Amino acid sequence: MANSKYEYVKSFExxxxxxxxNTIIIxxxxxxxxxxxxxxxxxxPNDKKASELMNECSKxxxxxxxxxxxxxxxxxxxxxxxxxxxxFYQRRGSKILSLIASFFTSTYVTKWGALxxxxxxxxxxxxxxxxxxxxxxxxxxxxxxxxxxxxxxxxQYNTCLWQLIKSGKSKEEAQATLRGSLKQDKNELLYQCxxxxxxxxxxxxxxxxxxxxxxxxxxxVKYKDDxxxxxxxxxxxxTVHSENIASKRFWKEKSCLSKKELDQFCDDLNKxxxEYVKSFxxxxxxxxxxxxxxxxxxxHFHRFxxxxxxxxPNDxQALNLMNACAVAVLEEFRDVVFAYGVxxxxxxxxxxxxxxxxxxxxxxxxxxVSFFSSTYTMSWNEFFxxxxxxHLPYFDGRAVCYPSIEIIKDYLAWRQVDCxxxxQYNTCFWLLVKSGKSKSDAQSYLKGTQTQEKNELxxxxxxxxxxxxxxxxxxxLGSSVFWDKETKRVDNEEGATGKSRRIVVVGHCNIxxxxxxxxxxxxxxxxxxxxxxxxxxxxxxxxxxxx
Ligand code: GTP
Ligand code: MG
Numbered sequence: 045m046a047n048s049k050y051e052y053v054k055s056f057e058x059x060x061x062x063x064x065x066n067t068i069i070i071x072x073x074x075x076x077x078x079x080x081x082x083x084x085x086x087x088x089p090n091d092k093k094a095s096e097l098m099n100e101c102s103k104x105x106x107x108x109x110x111x112x113x114x115x116x117x118x119x120x121x122x123x124x125x126x127x128x129x130x131x132f133y134q135r136r137g138s139k140i141l142s143l144i145a146s147f148f149t150s151t152y153v154t155k156w157g158a159l160x161x162x163x164x165x166x167x168x169x170x171x172x173x174x175x176x177x178x179x180x181x182x183x184x185x186x187x188x189x190x191x192x193x194x195x196x197x198x199x200q201y202n203t204c205l206w207q208l209i210k211s212g213k214s215k216e217e218a219q220a221t222l223r224g225s226l227k228q229d230k231n232e233l234l235y236q237c238x239x240x241x242x243x244x245x246x247x248x249x250x251x252x253x254x255x256x257x258x259x260x261x262x263x264x265v266k267y268k269d270d271x272x273x274x275x276x277x278x279x280x281x282x283t284v285h286s287e288n289i290a291s292k293r294f295w296k297e298k299s300c301l302s303k304k305e306l307d308q309f310c311d312d313l314n315k316x317x318x319e320y321v322k323s324f325x326x327x328x329x330x331x332x333x334x335x336x337x338x339x340x341x342x343x344h345f346h347r348f349x350x351x352x353x354x355x356x357p358n359d360x361q362a363l364n365l366m367n368a369c370a371v372a373v374l375e376e377f378r379d380v381v382f383a384y385g386v387x388x389x390x391x392x393x394x395x396x397x398x399x400x401x402x403x404x405x406x407x408x409x410x411x412x413v414s415f416f417s418s419t420y421t422m423s424w425n426e427f428f429x430x431x432x433x434x435h436l437p438y439f440d441g442r443a444v445c446y447p448s449i450e451i452i453k454d455y456l457a458w459r460q461v462d463c464x465x466x467x468q469y470n471t472c473f474w475l476l477v478k479s480g481k482s483k484s485d486a487q488s489y490l491k492g493t494q495t496q497e498k499n500e501l502x503x504x505x506x507x508x509x510x511x512x513x514x515x516x517x518x519x520x521l522g523s524s525v526f527w528d529k530e531t532k533r534v535d536n537e538e539g540a541t542g543k544s545r546r547i548v549v550v551g552h553c554n555i556x557x558x559x560x561x562x563x564x565x566x567x568x569x570x571x572x573x574x575x576x577x578x579x580x581x582x583x584x585x586x587x588x589x590x591x
Contacts, residue, residue: 053454053455054458056445062135067183068140069124069175070173070175071123071173072144073120073171074169075169085163089205089206092247093159095118098254099249101151101152102122102124102254104155105144106258109144111130113126113301114258116192116289118250119195123187123191138405138409139442142410142413145172146441147436152418153169172401174327174407180308189314190321195251197227199250200230200231203230203250204222205218211237211238252289253285255289256281258279258299259299259300263276292309292310327406331447335451335568339444340440341439342439351435352433352435357474357519358470358519363385363519366390366420368423369390369423370416372416373419374392374525376415377392381526382456382524384459384522384525386522394408396570397570409443421436453555456555460522463520468498472486472498472502473490476489499512517552520552523550524560525548526564527547527549527574527578528548529544530547541589542589543587543588544588545587
């Protein structure tokens with residue numbers, strides 16, 4: 045496709061390849077699980093069904109992505125371990141973590157009904173993800189020990205806390221009782237006061253967490269004439285619980301790690317070095333005082349749109365669904381001041397002084413991608429009531445920083461030029477195909493044609509003068525999503541007055557020309573506190589008298 049003068053903005057994208065010999069771990073955990081579990085009335089401290097749902101999602105990730113060899117999780121978190129030599133998406137950190145977070149979330153929404161048939165999913169759940177790099181097997185072993193230690197201690201503490209609360213103590217009193225207590229003290233407390241034998245009475249899944257792994261099994265596919273079996277090796281996903289998932293013994297019986305890798309495990313690891321824990325918790329931050337763009341893109345949407353029979357080249361309902369998800373993102377993440385979408389992609393612009401997740405790239409990208417994915421999955425039926433969702437939708441994402449308003453506008457112009465070029469090409473292509481040409485003939489026919497020639501071709505094929513200009517603006521200009529003022533006329537005894545509130549709107553505007561930005565100076569205004577502006581404009585009931 046032709047280059048545009050805006051294409052230079054691509055040079056702001058930075059490489060984030062995770063180099064060998066690092067083993068890649070993606071750690072996924074729920075955003076604000078406290079609120080989510082309260083709204084959905086999960087049992088405390090552990091809800092069996094909620095944990096099973098997490099396990100189901102983890103299993104789905106292992107089945108979907110061959111390079112994820114095992115995972116470990118408890119409560120609202122899961123860690124996915126990739127095989128060391130993986131080439132998955134050229135080992136690009138942001139791509140990998142966003143895909144996993146997105147797929148995990150879409151699965152969570154889809155499987156919700158099977159685990160909670162009596163409970164509606166009240167709002168879109170979302171997960172944050174981080175990449176953890178393990179430079180050696182020793183570090184991987186330390187990571188597993190650390191996560192399982194956290195599982196043990198958190199679960200023991202929470203079991204005591206909720207027993208005390210159930211027995212009539214306030215949360216503060218229960219916390220005070222447990223302050224400074226050792227592991228042994230907590231076991232004693234459970235036994236003496238509540239007749240609970242921690243090891244015997246609390247299910248393994250809560251005490252030890254869950255390990256999901258791939259093993260190889262031999263299937264007999266047929267028998268030869270001489271009666272001997274013909275076997276085929278198949279990978280099978282298993283769910284196991286174990287007291288010590290960091291022990292060499294545990295992995296010896298599994299085929300996830302090679303003998304060479306396992307030889308690097310210590311025989312008896314019982315403590316994780318604090319320096320290692322510090323490295324597991326490290327997160328890189330995006331440069332201060334720059335506009336952050338989170339661009340997400342549907343994964344394998346070529347297939348997804350074919351399977352769901354989207355209209356070609358543009359399906360208005362599919363685009364409306366994407367737009368509805370973008371609106372939800374602006375309402376959820378108040379630092380997002382503008383979004384622009386076309387086809388299966390959306391760019392979200394965060395204000396320059398955003399402090400969302402202390403500007404940690406992975407948290408920002410994964411949260412937006414995950415929230416977008418769950419909204420897409422949850423809203424599917426509303427936009428396609430007649431179509432069953434056959435494949436899970438999932439998206440990748442990246443964050444790029446742009447240092448000035450001019451460059452951020454050029455970034456958006458770059459995406460809109462791309463929208464126009466692709467839309468014009470695709471409109472010609474599908475009209476040629478509909479007129480009887482094969483796909484490859486249509487492709488060669490269009491090779492090297494300029495805008496003017498394509499417009500003439502469209503006019504000829506349709507018999508309509510300036511056909512391209514008759515297409516819906518959403519197809520030609522993409523969709524812009526931003527906060528705007530909505531005004532309502534109110535008639536009362538003193539005459540007519542106006543009330544206004546701020547809402548998120550979807551427009552199909554030319555954002556390359558300066559007119560749009562002149563008409564909406566508040567969008568990229570560096571001085572506006574967008575969150576406060578929305579709160580103040582909307583008052584308590586959502587409507588405020590116009591000044
Ligand atoms: P990856 O993003 O690399 O995983 O590949 P992809 O298959 O998602 O393709 P890409 O993102 O490059 O392009 C988006 C694809 O989504 C298009 O090529 C179309 O096949 C499909 N698509 C997006 N919007 C529509 C639509 O409205 N109608 C139809 N029919 N297809 C669409
Ligand atoms: Mg795509």
